[in-house]
Amino acid sequence: MSESVIAVGQDHFNDPNNYSDTITKVSNWKMFMWLFLAQDAMTFFTMFVAYLGLRISQSDTWPVPSNYLNIPKTAVMTFILICSSVTMVQALAAIQRGDQRKLRLWLSATVIGGLLFLFGQYLEYSELIVHEHLSMSRSLFDATFFILTSFHGLHVLSGVIYLASVLAKAGRYTAQNYTQVEIVGLYWHFVDLVWIILFTLVYLI
Amino acid sequence: MADSHAAVAGETEHPHPNYMAVFWTLLALTILEVVVVYTSLSVAALISILLVMAFVKAGLVAWYFMHLKFDHKVLSVIAVVPLVLAAIAVGIISYEYSHYTVSDTATLKVATEAAETK
Numbered sequence: 001m002s003e004s005v006i007a008v009g010q011d012h013f014n015d016p017n018n019y020s021d022t023i024t025k026v027s028n029w030k031m032f033m034w035l036f037l038a039q040d041a042m043t044f045f046t047m048f049v050a051y052l053g054l055r056i057s058q059s060d061t062w063p064v065p066s067n068y069l070n071i072p073k074t075a076v077m078t079f080i081l082i083c084s085s086v087t088m089v090q091a092l093a094a095i096q097r098g099d100q101r102k103l104r105l106w107l108s109a110t111v112i113g114g115l116l117f118l119f120g121q122y123l124e125y126s127e128l129i130v131h132e133h134l135s136m137s138r139s140l141f142d143a144t145f146f147i148l149t150s151f152h153g154l155h156v157l158s159g160v161i162y163l164a165s166v167l168a169k170a171g172r173y174t175a176q177n178y179t180q181v182e183i184v185g186l187y188w189h190f191v192d193l194v195w196i197i198l199f200t201l202v203y204l205i
Numbered sequence: 206m207a208d209s210h211a212a213v214a215g216e217t218e219h220p221h222p223n224y225m226a227v228f229w230t231l232l233a234l235t236i237l238e239v240v241v242v243y244t245s246l247s248v249a250a251l252i253s254i255l256l257v258m259a260f261v262k263a264g265l266v267a268w269y270f271m272h273l274k275f276d277h278k279v280l281s282v283i284a285v286v287p288l289v290l291a292a293i294a295v296g297i298i299s300y301e302y303s304h305y306t307v308s309d310t311a312t313l314k315v316a317t318e319a320a321e322t323k
Binding site: 024025026030031034035037038039041042045046049053066071072075078079082083085086088089090093182185186189190192193196197199200201204205 | 221224225228231232235236238239241242251252255256258259262263266267270271272276277279280283284286287288290291292294295299
């Protein structure tokens with residue numbers, strides 16, 4: 001009895017992807033990340049709806065976003081984020097082949113993409129606050145803009161720290177043990193996905 | 206059901222989609238979005254086109270980059286159900302809100318008229 005319990009436990013620890021002991025064969029880590037993303041998606045969803053509600057209720061005084069916001073520059077930020085999503089899938093593909101050197105390379109590129117995005121957001125904020133005099137208390141347009149973009153920006157910042165922590169431990173991942181790389185990828189793609197929606201709702205429409 | 210999915214880690218690898226094709230599609234749609242904003246389309250047409258493009262892009266990211274296409278379908282359910290729940294919640298709250306706003310306005314109007322006639 002106790003031996004079989006130990007054997008099950010051993011299996012669990014010898015299978016770092018943790019695929020074999022769940023009903024769906026989805027690793028617990030991956031399930032955890034998807035559930036986390038699901039609740040995070042609801043948070044963003046309700047914020048977007050609140051934003052649209054406020055905007056529709058004040059549609060006669062709501063400014064045209066492109067009068068204040070620099071759409072070409074933000075499109076470049078979108079481009080950077082999409083590129084960093086591609087480098088992330090390349091990082092996962094590399095470690096699934098067992099190529100740790102490429103894993104480090106692609107993960108570093110992803111971290112740099114995230115940092116560039118944050119730098120772009122810093123430039124954008126300083127431009128808007130210093131030159132356009134936007135502020136949280138000035139109008140609902142300003143307030144919703146800062147709340148939505150900064151909430152997303154915090155996700156990017158957390159993502160960069162999370163990616164860096166996986167990068168720092170890159171040596172422990174192999175072709176059989178890559179779940180941690182996979183789930184940091186899920187988080188990072190989600191941040192990209194939210195930005196795609198946010199870019200349309202806040203900047204373009 | 207379960208046997209269609211590999212039982213051990215080594216067998217769970219799936220064929221890699223053409224990530225670069227997805228990337229070029231995302232890039233093309235992004236450029237198209239920015240171009241569309243500077244055309245003289247009507248607001249309604251502009252909003253519908255932009256929303257469709259945004260959802261296509263978001264779908265591509267979830268389906269290919271987040272591997273929903275290749276993973277167990279329970280993950281797709283986890284991804285979609287909360288959005289449906291949130292949409293229902295938003296619908297109920299909007300309905301309640303409009304209902305209360307209308308009746309509050311009506312009550313206020315009645316009360317104001319009553320006060321004026323006095």
